[in-house]
Amino acid sequence: MHKTISFKQTLLRSAVVAALCGAGLAQAATIVIQSRDPAGVGFNDTTPVAPVGGNPGTTLGEQRMFIYRYVADVWEQALESDVTITVSAAWEPLACTASSATLGSASAWNFWYGFQGGAPDTWYPQALANKLAKVNLSEGQPDTTGFNNVDIKTQFNINLGKEGCLTGSPFYLGIDGNFGTGVNFVETLLHELGHGLGFSVLSVQTSTGKRINRAGTAYTDDGLPSIWERFMFDNTQGKTWLNMTSAERKASAVNPLGLAWVGPNVVAGAGMLAATPVLKVATAAPGYSGQYPYGTASFGPAVGSGMTLGSISTIAPDTVGAGQGCLPFNGADTAASAGKVVVIDRGTCGFAVKAKNAQNAGAIGVIIANNVAGAAPGLGGSDPTITIPTISVSQGDGVKLRAAITASVPYGMRGKVGYATGSLTTDPSRRAGADALGRPLLYTPNPLVGGSSVSHWDVSASPNLLMEPNISPDLGLVLVPPKDLTKSLLKDLGW
Structure with missing residues (x-):
C-alpha cells in the first residue's frame, strides 16, 4: 500500500547550479539512513527477539534497521550517483483496521527545477536532481520542516499485526521470503524507496x-x-x-x-511481460463464448494455463449490506454453488472470506468480479484452509459472465439446463x-x-x-x- 504526502509538506525549489564535477563515470549510489524515532520506539525498541530468516538482530529495533540497511544496499547497487542519498526513517502509528492497514509510505521530500543537467522548467525529485546536477541542491538551504532537507522521507506502521491493525499479520523481518501470514517488509520497503527515488508523479x-x-x-x-x-x-x-x-x-x-x-x-x-492469462468461456448461447483476462489470488492452489474450472454459476445479490459472499451461504446460494465455479462481486469483506464461504457451500472454484472499472485485480489475503482455485475478472467482464450464465440456461440437453463453462489459457497476441x-x-x-x-x-x-x-x-x-x-x-x- 502506498500513501503519498501533500506537496504542502514538501519543499519545492528552483535552482540554477553549475555542476561541481567534470564529465566522468558516476559511482554506485550511497544511501544514508537517518532515524527520527525517539528512545525506546521503532529502531530503538529494545524488545528481545530471536534472529529470524537471515536477520541476526536480537532486538526488534535491530531487526528493523537491519532490513532498512539490507534494502538500501540493494538500491545502492542498482543506482549511480556521486551525491549521497539521505533517507529519514521512522516507525509511527498509521491508519488501520482489523482487516486492512496502511503499511507505510515514502516520498521524495524536496523537488527541484532549473538546475544544470535537468530538462528546463521541469520538476525532479531531489535524489535524481542531485544525481544530474552532481551536487546536493539542498545543502545550505533553510529547513523549516524538521527533516533536515533529506531526499526521501519514510514511515512504516508500528502497530501492524497488533489487535485491530491487520490483526495477526505483522511485518516479517527475515530476508528469506518465508513471511507466511505476515507482510514481507523487505519487498514493502524496496517498493516504497522506489517511490522516494522518483517512481511517482507527485507534482x-x-x-x-x-x-x-x-x-x-x-x-x-x-x-x-x-x-x-x-x-x-x-x-x-x-x-x-x-x-x-x-x-x-x-x-x-x-x-x-x-x-x-x-x-x-x-x-x-x-x-x-508474459502472454495475457485468460479465462476461456464456452457456451452454446450465441455471442457469449470468449476470453476474459484474469488475476490471481495469494491464497488457495496455484492456477495457470491448461486448468479446467468447470460450470459457472452465481449467487443472489447482497440485500442486507454485508457484501455478496461475505456471510455463510443460505440454502439457495448453496444449491447454486455446489459443484460449480461461483461468480462473486468484490467488496466489503476480504477475498479469502468470500472464497472460504463458497468452498464451504460446495463450490469448486471462485471468480471475484471487480467493483470498479479497470483490470482484474490481484487478490490478496491468506487462508491455508482454502483448497479451491480463485481468480478475478474486471467489472465489465463480471457483467458479461453473469449474462452468459443466464443466456446459457435454455441451451441444455436432455431436459437439463445449459451452462457456461470456464478453463484457463493464455492469449499470445497480448502482453x-x-x-x-x-x-x-x-x-x-x-x-x-x-x-x-x-x-x-x-x-x-x-x-x-x-x-x-x-x-x-x-x-x-x-x-x-x-x-x-x-x-x-x-x-x-x-x-
Missing part, C-alpha cells in the same frame, strides 16, 4: 490534473510539468501528459488500461499489463485511488512487478528485465 494533483506552480505554493493550470509526464501516453487522447490540459490529465488518470509508459528503457524491456503496442500500462482505475493511481504499474502485469499498488508474494530483489521494470523506468527519468 501533479491527479484528482484535478493541475501541476505545482513555479513558486511551489499551489497546484495550478499553468504549473510546471514533472519529468514523469513526457513518458505517459494516453491511448484514448493520443498524446502525453506533457501536452495535455489539466482537464485532460484528470480524465487520463481514470482511463482504465488506457495510459501507457513510452520511455525507451521500459519499452525495450517490456518483452519480459499482460501492456497496451496493443506492447507498452506497459500505468495503474488508472476509475474511480481514482489517491496516492496510488498513475504512480504504479497496472495490476494486470504478469509476472507481478515490484511497483504495482499491491505487494505480491512472488517478488524478488532483481529490479531489471527479465524480472522487473523498476530500474528501466528510473533510467527513463534520468537515473
